[in-house]
Amino acid sequence: MKFKKTFLLLFIIPFLSFTAHKNYLSLTQINYKSESKSIQIVINVFMDDIETALNSDYKINLQLTTKNEFKNNDSYFKRYLKEKIHFKVDNIPKEFKYIGKEYDGDLVYFYLEIENINQLKTIDLTNNILTKHFPEQQNLTKCKLGDKHKSILLTKKENLAKFKYE
Known part of the structure; x- marks a missing residue:
């Protein structure tokens, strides 16, 4: 009897106290291309997280990667991204162009571009992607200008x- 209690205390109860914890992370990659005079942006987020956010915010049911997926879901993605991320180049607000998206496993990649940027010294990004629905959300941002790389983790x-880049 004592052995059973000891076994229970030492081995079984610790396993019950652990719960699965989901990581909430997105990655935004910003790359200035001097030859095209543009800033190219790639954002990747977990598909189920972005689907939860859009379904809740816009009272829809996207059903990504199913036969019932909305045909016009790009309009919702574009709207969401325009509401949640904002750029300034050299302290001047800049609008991005939504190029499109692609699915890869459980990730969605969004492709954006800011055109007509002859040169730059600073890029500011305000990023609120998924933070309304997931308070633990972290948005890692990597920026590349020439051979200079910088990263910042946003919350x-x-x-x-x-x-x-001065």
């Missing part, structure tokens, strides 16, 4: 990335 409270 719900700290949602502004400033990249300086």
Whole structure:
């Protein structure tokens, strides 16, 4: 009897106290291309997280990667991204162009571009992707200008990335 209690205390109860914890992380990659005078942006998020956010915010049922997936889901993605991320180049607000998206496993990749950028010294990004629905959300941002690479981890409270290349 004592052995059973000891076994229960030492081996079984610790396993019951652990719960699965989901990571909430997106990646935004910003790359200035001097030859095309544009800033190219790739954002990847987990498909189920973005689907949850859009379904809740817009009262829809996207059903991504199913036969019932909305045919016009790009309009919802574009709207969401325009509401949640904002760029400034050299302290001037800049609108991005939504190029499109693609699915890869459980990720969605969004492709954006800011055109007509002859040169730049600073890029500011405000990123609130998924933070409304997932308070633990972290948005890793990587920026590349020439051979200079910088990274900043953003959160719900700290949602502004400033990249300086002077």
